Amino acid sequence: MKKVTRSKGHKVISKKKKPEIAEEIKIPALAQHFARRLKVQDNINTDYVISGRYKFRIQDPKELCKHIFEDIDPEFAQRVKKGDILVAGENFGCGSSREQAPQSLKTAGFYAVAAKSFARIFYRNAFNIGLMLVECNTGFIDDGDTIELNIEKGKLKDVSKGLVFDIKPIPFVMKKLLEDGGVVEHLKKYGGFKFDEQV
């Protein structure tokens, strides 16, 4: 479990190393969000995010996103508001490679997903389509808590509880994709993978 530190004003007690790549990333920070916590926390697979029943039938993302988490929490989709942060536990997004999963979460209005860990295909898909994922200790966050995300400082703050959590640094490639608005926009902007020379 990661270290949990209480914030004192703007100071955070735990000292964190500066991220290796100090490039400025233009991600809006410090806006406040509401946590939407699922009843089931660990091993949420992409079938649960959006069932195969719907993803084969409905192509319109706005219609599809009405069915998120229907099999495990039928009323969940109705509670989601634009700018919310989805809160989950370990191995979020395991299973099927369906890109409809992160797309439906983004279309539903989620600003980001915070989980203890993510499955790899989902992780990649989310950043490819411009949905931010943060890995941190989410165990203390309750549904409805007010959350602040500071990606540059690598912190997630649960304002309701006065707790600050360290976020696992987002890999440079992912930050770059997010900054450019997804992999399609990244490639259109640079005509290839821009991080090519830097790695």
Place this chain on the structure above:
Amino acid sequence: MGNTIAEKILSNHCGRDVKAGDIAVCDVDFCFGQDGTSSIVIDSFKKLGAKQAFDKNKFCMVIDHSAPSPNIGVSEIHKKMRLFAKEFGLGLYDIGCGVCHQIVPQYGHVTCGDLVLGADSHTCTYGAINVFSTGAGSTDIAVTLASGKNWFKVPETIKIIVKGKLPVGVYSKDIILHIAKDIGSNGATYKSVEFYGEAITALSVDARLTISNMAVEIGAKVGMMEADNKVLKWVAGRSKRAPNPVHADPGARYIAVKEYDVSKLSPQIAKPHAVDNVSDVEELIDKKIDQAFLGTCTNGRFEDLEIAAKILKRNKVAPGVKFVIAPASREIFLEASKKGLIDIFIEAGCIVVGPGCGPCVGTHNGVLADGEVAISTANRNFKGRMGNPNSFIYLASPATVAASAIKGRIADPREYKKRLL
């Protein structure tokens, strides 16, 4: 220090020596999508503004998840795929051809040492024939279709050694379910897994594909095996390209080494609703079932049908039990037909549906009713996977599924030992 198979294959495809943790932009040998993912591949490809595919021979689409189409929405997706294939001169395997993970290796699109991406999480299947193949999202496939490349994080590797001789009635499916139980559904997340040991090399290529297929169920990026003579012979008749077998170096760095002895292993069953929720068959004997399913990218190959037929011959499916069988490809269907297996299935009271994913993804061909219990050879038993969140799915080998269908209850296939020798 030596390199793992993952490090070597990715190094071969990015033109420099990369190690676990590095990011590499690699040339991809082949990529594909299926009817659940290709619609977004097409949309993303168009958004990229690509005028043509990087290489028409390095891509295909397979209509397998809902084939033939069960509703208008899916029919529109299939139409979109057909039009896209025509417009850009791309390969399309239409309804009836089979499951993508059978089609792609069977038609020789991939060979040893290749780097492959598929818009389906079970793309890891071809690790069994020494292909670094992994599932990705639709947009990643569109990127590769347009550019021939994609970026990869070089994974760390877990080495799994499977020792011992499998008892009669126990199969590769039981091995991987046993491993899933031990490692857990996220025990190998982001990792490459390399499988070794005499229990693996004793398996046919068909049976090995079952193990690599389920590598993703423990979170792995790939489930690699070495190319021995069986594999080289298997790909030789299929791929036109020369194989480039890749072995791990002595002294390659593994983050963990796990050993299993399967000489006393019981048939394994994954219980609802998680693949790592596994028991020995003995603990579940007599659990009533409503449906049995034999097929999928995990266990729909000829050898799987043959094992089931041995058990079903001169037997009947229990009254009230629906037994659905979907061969993994047209060729497998044809071979099963020529060798009399289809007759055995029909005489036993099974229904044989067209090649494809069948009821595994819950879109058609056997959606469960509320409270119903299925035993299936598939790779996932998530809640709702077979189309109804109020149903229950048990996963097992073709032998266990066939034995259970006859009893109408979960049964031990070792009762048919003499037939299976």
